[in-house]
Amino acid sequence: EIVLTQSPGTLSLSPGERATLSCRATQGVSRNSLAWYQQKPGQAPRLLISGVSTRATGVPDRFSGSGSGTDFTLTITRLEPEDSAVYYCQQYDRLATFGQGTKVEIK
Amino acid sequence: EVHLLESGGGLVEPGGSLRLSCVVSGFTFNNYAMSWVRQSPGKGLEWLSGINTAGGAFYTESVKGRFTISRDNSKNTLYLQINNLRAEDTALYYCAKEAAAAGIPLLDSWGQGTLVAVSS
Numbered sequence: 066e067i068v069l070t071q072s073p074g075t076l077s078l079s080p081g082e083r084a085t086l087s088c089r090a091t092q093g094v095s096r097n098s099l100a101w102y103q104q105k106p107g108q109a110p111r112l113l114i115s116g117v118s119t120r121a122t123g124v125p126d127r128f129s130g131s132g133s134g135t136d137f138t139l140t141i142t143r144l145e146p147e148d149s150a151v152y153y154c155q156q157y158d159r160l161a162t163f164g165q166g167t168k169v170e171i172k
Numbered sequence: 173e174v175h176l177l178e179s180g181g182g183l184v185e186p187g188g189s190l191r192l193s194c195v196v197s198g199f200t201f202n203n204y205a206m207s208w209v210r211q212s213p214g215k216g217l218e219w220l221s222g223i224n225t226a227g228g229a230f231y232t233e234s235v236k237g238r239f240t241i242s243r244d245n246s247k248n249t250l251y252l253q254i255n256n257l258r259a260e261d262t263a264l265y266y267c268a269k270e271a272a273a274a275g276i277p278l279l280d281s282w283g284q285g286t287l288v289a290v291s292s
Contacts, residue, residue, distance in 0.1 A: 098276070100279075109285060110209075110266075112278075115278050153217055157277045160219065160232060163219065164216070165216045
């Protein structure tokens with residue numbers, strides 16, 4: 066099983082700042098099979114990014130993904146209050162597993 | 173608009189069984205693989221099982237033998253049968269649409285979930 070570890074656990078930033086979220090896999094993730102999801106309180110997760118760096122329909126371009134192999138990053142530039150959420154990475158290379166999540170708080 | 177509506181959750185005693193359902197609309201159900209994901213209270217997401225358009229089923233190791241996924245394309249409905257329920261199965265269970273037919277669990281649409289509570 067591919068285990069994904071996300072860091073940091075919580076990120077507390079001000080509006081307009083840049084958030085950098087990390088996701089590290091215990092094995093290489095092939096075929097760029099890495100996605101990011103956003104979950105706000107009381108809501109279902111929402112797909113943000115697939116294939117490491119492809120934004121889903123309607124996702125603002127301040128969200129971007131990068132990485133390869135075992136190390137992946139979600140970057141949110143110019144944070145807005147509505148970006149307050151928990152963000153999960155997921156690999157879908159070998160079945161599926163999720164990271165434990167990073168909570169982004171907007172001060 | 174894609175819509176997924178789960179049902180079938182509830183309070184169950186340990187050792188009991190439940191069948192969760194997920195009725196979908198807004199897309200051609202039999203063209204897409206589907207998955208079940210759960211979230212324990214205050215915890216993260218756990219992918220449980222997926223089923224492709226040919227009916228091929230896939231499970232995470234920890235639920236093999238107790239969970240059975242199935243689909244009825246004539247009813248646009250996905251199911252998850254859970255047997256021998258344990259306290260650690262207490263969670264919100266989501267159904268999710270996969271982005272393709274082949275059973276690659278990239279989940280592009282989610283329901284709102286149905287809550288399963290296991291307690292005596």
